Amino acid sequence: MLGILSIIxxxxxxxxxxxxxxxxxxxxxxxxxxIGTTTALFGLTMLTLVFYRYGSSTxxxxxxxxxxxxxxFGLNYIVGLDxxxxxxxxxxxxxxxxACAGSWDLINxxxxxxxxxxxxxxxxxxGVFSSLNLILFYVFWEIVLIPMFFFIGVWGGPRRRYxxxxxxxxxxxxxxxxxxxxxxxFAYTHTFDYISVxxxxxxxSQVSQMPMFIQLFASVTTFIGFAVKLPIVPFHTWLPDAHxxxxxxxxxxxxxxxxxxxGYGFIRYNLLLFxxxxxxxxxxxxxxxxxxxxxxxxxxLVQTDLKRMIAMTSIxxxxxxxxxxxxxxIAGVSGAVFQMFNHALAIGILFLMSGYIHEHMGxxxxxxxxxxxxxxxxxxxxxxxxxxxxxxxPGLSNFISEYLVIAGALTANPIFALAIIAPALTVGYFLWMxxxxxxxxxxxxxxxxxxxxxxxxxxxxxxxxILGAYPxxxxxxxxxxxxxxxxxxxx
Amino acid sequence: MAPLQLVPLISLxxxxxxxxxxxxxxxxxxxxxxxxxxxILGLLIAxxxxxxxxxxxxxxxxxxxxxxxxxxxxxxxILIGTSTLVALASLGFTKGDPNEAPYYGLLLLSTxxxxxxxxxxxxxxxxxxxxxxSVPTYALTAIKKRDVLSNEAAMKFFVLxxxxxxxxxxxxxxxxxxxxxxxxxxxxxxxVNIAVSQPGVKPFGVIALVLFIVGFGVKxxxxxxxxxxxxxxxxxxxTISALLASGAxxxxxxxxxxxxxxxxxxxxVDWYSxxxxxxxxxxxxxxxxxxxxxxxxxxxxxxxxxxxxxxxIALAVTTPTNTLGLxxxxxxxxxxxxxxxxxxxxxxxxATKLPVTDLTSFNGLGKRMPQTAxxxxxxxxxxxxxxxxxxxxxKAILFTGALNSPFSWGPYLAIAALLNSGxxxxxxxxxxxxxxxxxxxxxxxxxxxxxxxRILWLAVILTFAIGIYPQPWISLSQSAATSxxxxxx
Numbered sequence: 001m002l003g004i005l006s007i008i009x010x011x012x013x014x015x016x017x018x019x020x021x022x023x024x025x026x027x028x029x030x031x032x033x034x035i036g037t038t039t040a041l042f043g044l045t046m047l048t049l050v051f052y053r054y055g056s057s058t059x060x061x062x063x064x065x066x067x068x069x070x071x072x073f074g075l076n077y078i079v080g081l082d083x084x085x086x087x088x089x090x091x092x093x094x095x096x097x098x099a100c101a102g103s104w105d106l107i108n109x110x111x112x113x114x115x116x117x118x119x120x121x122x123x124x125x126x127g128v129f130s131s132l133n134l135i136l137f138y139v140f141w142e143i144v145l146i147p148m149f150f151f152i153g154v155w156g157g158p159r160r161r162y163x164x165x166x167x168x169x170x171x172x173x174x175x176x177x178x179x180x181x182x183x184x185x186f187a188y189t190h191t192f193d194y195i196s197v198x199x200x201x202x203x204x205s206q207v208s209q210m211p212m213f214i215q216l217f218a219s220v221t222t223f224i225g226f227a228v229k230l231p232i233v234p235f236h237t238w239l240p241d242a243h244x245x246x247x248x249x250x251x252x253x254x255x256x257x258x259x260x261x262x263g264y265g266f267i268r269y270n271l272l273l274f275x276x277x278x279x280x281x282x283x284x285x286x287x288x289x290x291x292x293x294x295x296x297x298x299x300x301l302v303q304t305d306l307k308r309m310i311a312m313t314s315i316x317x318x319x320x321x322x323x324x325x326x327x328x329x330i331a332g333v334s335g336a337v338f339q340m341f342n343h344a345l346a347i348g349i350l351f352l353m354s355g356y357i358h359e360h361m362g363x364x365x366x367x368x369x370x371x372x373x374x375x376x377x378x379x380x381x382x383x384x385x386x387x388x389x390x391x392x393x394p395g396l397s398n399f400i401s402e403y404l405v406i407a408g409a410l411t412a413n414p415i416f417a418l419a420i421i422a423p424a425l426t427v428g429y430f431l432w433m434x435x436x437x438x439x440x441x442x443x444x445x446x447x448x449x450x451x452x453x454x455x456x457x458x459x460x461x462x463x464x465x466i467l468g469a470y471p472x473x474x475x476x477x478x479x480x481x482x483x484x485x486x487x488x489x490x491x
Numbered sequence: 492m493a494p495l496q497l498v499p500l501i502s503l504x505x506x507x508x509x510x511x512x513x514x515x516x517x518x519x520x521x522x523x524x525x526x527x528x529x530x531i532l533g534l535l536i537a538x539x540x541x542x543x544x545x546x547x548x549x550x551x552x553x554x555x556x557x558x559x560x561x562x563x564x565x566x567x568x569i570l571i572g573t574s575t576l577v578a579l580a581s582l583g584f585t586k587g588d589p590n591e592a593p594y595y596g597l598l599l600l601s602t603x604x605x606x607x608x609x610x611x612x613x614x615x616x617x618x619x620x621x622x623x624x625s626v627p628t629y630a631l632t633a634i635k636k637r638d639v640l641s642n643e644a645a646m647k648f649f650v651l652x653x654x655x656x657x658x659x660x661x662x663x664x665x666x667x668x669x670x671x672x673x674x675x676x677x678x679x680x681x682x683v684n685i686a687v688s689q690p691g692v693k694p695f696g697v698i699a700l701v702l703f704i705v706g707f708g709v710k711x712x713x714x715x716x717x718x719x720x721x722x723x724x725x726x727x728x729x730t731i732s733a734l735l736a737s738g739a740x741x742x743x744x745x746x747x748x749x750x751x752x753x754x755x756x757x758x759x760v761d762w763y764s765x766x767x768x769x770x771x772x773x774x775x776x777x778x779x780x781x782x783x784x785x786x787x788x789x790x791x792x793x794x795x796x797x798x799x800x801x802x803x804i805a806l807a808v809t810t811p812t813n814t815l816g817l818x819x820x821x822x823x824x825x826x827x828x829x830x831x832x833x834x835x836x837x838x839x840x841x842a843t844k845l846p847v848t849d850l851t852s853f854n855g856l857g858k859r860m861p862q863t864a865x866x867x868x869x870x871x872x873x874x875x876x877x878x879x880x881x882x883x884x885x886k887a888i889l890f891t892g893a894l895n896s897p898f899s900w901g902p903y904l905a906i907a908a909l910l911n912s913g914x915x916x917x918x919x920x921x922x923x924x925x926x927x928x929x930x931x932x933x934x935x936x937x938x939x940x941x942x943x944x945r946i947l948w949l950a951v952i953l954t955f956a957i958g959i960y961p962q963p964w965i966s967l968s969q970s971a972a973t974s975x976x977x978x979x980x
Contacts, residue, residue, distance in 0.1 A: 070962040072969055073888055135887070139878035146877065149920075153928040161928045168920045172875075176913030180906055183887065187894035 004051065005079050005130055006065045008044050008093070012037055013123035016116040023112025031104055034115035038097040038122065045093040052086060054477045060485060061132060066197045069136075074192045078132040083482025084267055087341045087474060088129040088260055094463075095256045095348055096122045099249040101456050102352045106248050106359060107155060114155060117147035125257045129264060132194035134182040134203070138175070144258060145171055148250070156245035163238075163245035170228055170238040178225020178265075181218040188214060194273075208276055219277035222269050223285065230262030230318045233292045243311035248355020251307070255314045255351055256344035263321040263340050267333065271325050272486050282326040286412065289322030290419055297425035301432075306364045307354045309433060310347065313390055316422055317343045323419060324405035330487060332408015334479045339401035341474070342464060346389035346398055349460035353383055356449055356457075366436050374442025379449050382457045383438065387430045389464050392423055397467035400475070496544065496552060496559040499537035499567060500606060506533025507599030514592020527582055530595030534575040534602065541568045545967070551974060556613030556674070561974040565821060565967060566609040566745040573737040573828040574602040576946050580836040581730045583942030590634055597627035598734070605742035609749075614663040614673040617746055621659060624742055625652050625710075628735060632727040644726025648735075651719045655709035662702035665695050675754035676978060682758040693760070700762055703750060704769075710743035712799040714773040724792040724835075729842055732788065733835030736795045737828045744802055744824060752809050752817065753975055766807035767904050774800025774911045781918045786848040788838055790918060791831075794874065797915060798827050801908055804889055808896035808904070814972040816892020822968040823885035826957065830870050830882060833950030837867045840943035853922060855931030860939050864926045866947035871919040873954045876912045881957035881964075886912060888965065 015037040023030025052062055061080035069077045081089060100118060107114050120143065127140030145168065153164030186192055189206040196202045207215065228235045243251050270285065271278050278285075296316030303309035317339070324336030357372075357379070358364045372380040392398040402423060409416035449457075467474055506529050514526040544564050551560040578598055585591040604623030611617040629652070633645035667673055669692045670681040686693055708716040724732040751762065777797025784790040805820030838847050840863050845852040857864040873880035876887075886908075893905040957964055 068962075069960075070884070070965050072962065072966045073884070073891075075961075135878075139883075142878050142883075146872065149923075150927065153924065161924060164928060165920060165924050169917060172877075172916040172920070173910075173913035176876075176909045179887070180890075180909045183891045183894055183905065183909075184902070186891055 002067065003063060003065050004044060004048060005063045005081065008041060008048070008089070009079060009123060009127050009130060011041060011044075012119040012126070016119040019119060020112045020116040023115060027111040030112045030115040031100075034100050034118055035097070035104075037119060038093065038100045041122070042093040042097045045090055048081065048086070048089070052081065052478075054481070056481045056484065058481075060482070061195055064132070064195070074186055074190060075135050076133050076193050076197055077136060078193055078195060078197060079127075079130040079136075080132050080195065081130060083478045083480070084264070084337055085129045086478050087337060088264055089126060091260070091341050091344045092122070092125050092129060092257055095252060095344055096125075098348065098352070098456055098459055099252040099256075102252065102355070102453075103247075103249040105450070105453060106355050110154060113150075117150055121147040121151075121253065125253075125261070128261050134185065134192040134194070136192075138179055138182060141261065142175060144261065145175070148254065148258065151250040151253075152242055152246045155247045155250065158245075159241070160245045163241040166238045167242045170235065174225045174228035174235070178222050181221035181225070184214060184218050184221070185210070203273065207273055212276065215274055215277040216280065219270055219274035219281060222265065222274070223281075226262040226265035226270070227288070228262070229265070230259060230292075230322060231315065232288050232319075232322065233295050233315075236292070236296075236315055239315060240308055240311045243314075243351075244305060244308050248352050248358070251311075251351040251355070252348045255311070255347040259314060259318050260340045260344060263318060263325070263336065266322060266325045267336065271328065271333065278326065278328065282328055283413070286323050286326035286409065286416065289319045289324075289326065290416060291319075292316070292322060293319030293419060293422035294425070297422045297429070301425060301429045304366050306357070306366050306369070306433070306437070307351070309366070309429065310350045310354060313350075313426065314343065314347050316426060317347070317390070319422065320402060320405045320419075323409050323416065327405070327408035327412040327416070328487065329408035329411045330480070330483055331404045332412065333483045333487065334475060335401045335404025335408055337479045337483070338397070338471070338475060339405060342389070342396075342398040342401050342467070345460050345464050346386060349382065349386040349457055350390060352460075353379065353386060353457055356453055360447055360449065366433055369437045370440040371442035371444070372438045375444055375446055376448050378454055379457075380438045382454065382461070384434060385461055386457075387434055389461070391427045391430050395468050396464045397471055398464065399468065400471050494552070494554055495548075496554060496557075498540040499571065500603060502533050502536040502540065503571075503599050503603040503606065506530060506536075507596050507603060510599065511592045511596040524586075524591070526592035526595050527578070527585065530599050531575065531578050533599055534571055534578055537602075537606075538568065538571045538575060541571065551977075553612065556616040557607070557610045558612040559610065560977075561967070561971040562745075562748075562821070563610040565971040566741070566824065567606045569825050569828045570605040570609065570738050570742055570745075571602060573741070573832045574598060574605075574734065576829075576832045576836065576950070577730050577734045577738070580733070580839065580943055580946045583940045584728065584730055584839065590636075594631065594634055597631050601627035601631070601734070602738065605738055608742045609745035611746075612675045612749065612753075614666065614675065614678075614750075617750070618656075618659060618663060620742075621746070622656060624739060625656065628731070628739060631731045631734070632723060634731065635728060638726075640726040641728070642726075644723040647719045648723040648727075651709055651716075655706045655716075658702045659706035662699045662706060665699040665702070669695055669699070675749060678754050679757050682755060686759045696758055697760055700755065700758075700760060703747075704762075704765070707743050707747040707750075708769075710739055711747060711803070712740055712773070712796045713769050713803065714776045714796065714800075717773070717777075717796050720796060721789045721792040724795075725786060725788045725848065729788065729835050729839035729847070732791075732838075733832045736791070736835060737831040740795070740799065741824050741828055744820070747806060748817065748820075748975060751806055756811070756976070763807050763898060764900065766803055767898070767900055770800050770803035770807055770904065771907050772800075773797070773803060774908060778911050778915050778918075781915070782921075784918070785850055787841070787850055787853065787922070788835075788847055790850070790922070791834055791838060794915070794918070795831055797911065798831070798874070800911070801886060801889060802827070804893050804904060804908060808893045808898065808901060809972075810897060811976055813892065813896050814969070814976065815895050816889055817975065818965070818969040818972040819885055819887075819889030819892050821971050822961075822964055823882075823889055825964065825968070826873070826881040826885045826954075829950050829953050830874050833947055834867065834870050834874070836943050836946050836950075837863050837870070840940055840947070843940055844937045850922070850925060853925040854929040855934060856925070857927040858934060859931060859937050862939050862944045863947060866944070866951055867926065868923050869951045869954055871923060873958070875916045875919045879958045881954050881961065884958065884961045884965065
């Protein structure tokens with residue numbers, strides 16, 4: 001049976017074709033169809049919140065759709081939602097809507113191709129978060145890759161060709177390694193299904209019976225695949241290049257959604273599926289997370305390009321996700337899921353804003369920007385709020401998630417108290433950036449953004465403020481019951 | 492009444508023989524071109540009857556030295572299908588060529604040889620099929636009589652190919668000396684305990700194995716017997732390169748599957764690890780060398796060598812209890828056949844306007860020849876193994892077959908293959924980057940010949956269709972793999 005979730009997954013890719021064709025007739029039509037589709041998707045996602053049943057006595061996965069696809073090779077079409085994927089689904093459709101709206105001003109050529117690829121990307125990203133079959137997951141995982149390659153390579157900045165190819169090679173090689181982990185699991189369990197369709201044993205029960213070295217092996221190979229996407233420190237070099245060269249709306253998708261694929265993979269596969277292996281490997285994984293956080297924050301400190309600084313911030317923030325996941329503590333993992341949600345919004349506003357600022361001021365160099373308070377007062381205000389979110393100031397939901405992650409990490413091992421260095425550094429470089437960009441005297445005439453741009457930017461902040469004041473619905477009704485179910489009473 | 496199973500073979504033979512004389516009818520004021528259309532008709536009849544046997548009237552039968560099981564039909568379908576693509580694409584290329592009629596005749600006869608190769612369960616017939624496949628391709632490679640490069644390519648190809656035929660004959664004679672039979676069914680049953688009953692002949696069996704590997708290896712593009720491939724593919728007309736790269740190579744693989752997995756599968760010699768090493772070397776060398784090419788056709792040639800490495804995995808890991816690898820290889824043969832034929836046809840389309848020997852002419856091709864560039868992009872992504880395109884699923888099954896194998900090196904083979912697959916994106920992605928991201932020196936729009944773009948679109952649609960719904964193909968290749976190992980009377 002195909003239900004609402006399948007519609008959400010496949011509507012964008014089906015709409016990509018009319019988008020392209022109508023866009024060839026008149027470019028403006030492509031934008032309108034794309035915005036219409038993303039709006040409809042966001043509406044459908046809100047509808048899933050109505051159908052989703054909350055509480056602890058519900059099935060582990062809800063709104064499940066299944067269909068045999070290639071059963072002779074263990075392939076079944078299975079999609080479903082739980083408390084880990086639901087927040088990511090919401091953020092995917094919300095951010096896609098805002099990024100699509102943001103593209104209106106920032107993408108001015110080859111629009112039919114852009115918006116068609118945009119919708120293909122959206123199918124990929126939603127599919128990654130909702131698929132419950134390893135190969136289906138891999139298919140969506142790779143679908144995300146190709147549009148992103150063209151986004152960076154065609155609509156990007158001066159060094160776009162280098163950045164696009166680097167992105168493609170890094171992530172594609174990593175996926176090949178990840179696929180090996182999946183195939184190794186299949187060779188032992190003869191199934192790719194995360195949950196059972198026809199009463200046959202599920203992956204969850206079978207994986208724990210595989211020989212231990214295969215479990216470790218599968219965990220490490222998949223970890224590499226996810227880690228390059230996150231990215232963790234030795235594999236992160238594609239990210240600053242990709243971000244700096246990508247157009248701003250694409251940076252929003254890249255940082256807001258594509259990086260979350262890695263974090264989601266850690267929780268879904270490395271933590272929950274290969275849980276025996278995680279019992280052995282967690283200190284290494286969490287340690288890598290810690291290093292990534294501190295490294296990202298330190299490097300961000302010395303950047304002079306606003307966009308590059310934000311890119312490094314996102315390495316720092318995704319380190320939180322890794323650390324929280326492998327604290328294997330209820331609070332830590334819930335914090336990691338919530339952090340992905342919040343980070344997507346905080347980084348989204350910052351990236352889109354950097355794009356607008358670049359468009360208006362002609363530069364992104366922090367030292368040259370100066371006097372934003374006088375020249376773009378409303379934009380500067382939003383920049384301050386976006387920075388406050390990234391700094392995780394209490395009152396915004398980022399504070400809650402970072403707090404939970406650090407609390408969880410401390411439960412796991414007191415040495416992770418070192419994690420507190422990262423937020424401290426983050427506050428430091430953001431305040432320094434704000435001082436140089438906002439609080440210096442104005443050097444030119446007033447040059448404010450359009451009203452619609454300001455509305456788009458403000459929309460990012462709304463959920464952050466609401467959930468910052470009252471995180472209950474997200475944390476206690478959606479995320480926590482699922483984590484509790486999977487982790488039991490704690491490690 | 493002749494058995495119906497022979498219809499595909501008869502159709503290929505009859506139309507292959509009447510196409511050249513039919514070419515004499517052309518000329519005059521009637522702009523009639525009977526030869527190409529007769530050739531295509533023959534191919535379509537063969538393809539249609541094979542599909543009919545698979546879908547409606549499947550019954551494994553053996554007619555003397557010919558064996559009509561699902562393996563034969565499936566491979567026959569792939570081989571005839573790729574030849575059909577080549578024939579359709581050649582319509583524009585051969586127009587006005589005085590050798591047009593023989594071109595189609597030779598194409599059909601070569602295809603007949605390929606199908607016989609896939610169907611034969613007797614070594615003598617296998618050799619006949621081998622020669623019937625090879626001899627027309629020498630002439631086809633040199634079809635541009637006045638082109639020095641084409642002649643050079645044909646010469647190189649001919650010398651190495653003739654040598655491989657000689658080695659095959661020698662291997663067959665050794666096997667006959669050991670077992671007293673040329674029938675693969677008899678060979679299989681005699682070899683079971685030959686190591687015990689006649690321990691002295693085992694070394695001859697090993698020599699025969701080596702000769703078979705070399706003989707087939709030349710056509711299968713196995714490293715170190717691959718040297719002729721880049722030169723021949725570059726010199727031959729691109730449509731014929733397509734035939735050599737897909738049809739001729741896959742037919743050699745079909746014969747190798749028959750001989751090694753079925754015929755000599757019971758011989759107690761560890762040839763599995765030999766193939767594992769050859770597979771690893773072949774795929775790695777193919778991919779590394781492809782990365783360094785400045786010429787598009789040479790890049791395609793090395794990529795086809797790398798793909799041969801993947802297919803070799805099946806020979807390394809298939810045992811009677813583990814046919815998953817073979818099923819993957821059969822499925823991959825189908826996908827490879829479509830993808831490789833179509834990429835060479837794309838090269839032919841580009842060659843009408845730009846020098847394909849130089850990759851810089853690909854800069855900005857996405858704007859200059861949008862259909863061809865889009866086709867190449869999809870085909871390359873499929874060759875690299877990006878889901879949900881067809882190449883991904885067959886590779887995944889093939890590599891899982893390696894993981895499933897009883898041999899301890901199975902997982903290493905699988906990881907080597909996967910890493911290679913990731914690595915191959917280096918050159919596939921590089922070409923895509925050139926076509927869409929780099930700016931051309933001259934941005935003018937170029938005409939794209941319809942006869943080529945039609946085939947490209949067909950291939951792109953097949954790539955998507957097989958990839959999005961692979962189930963029928965997977966189960967068909969699994970049945971084909973089991974049918975290869977069963978004895979049909």
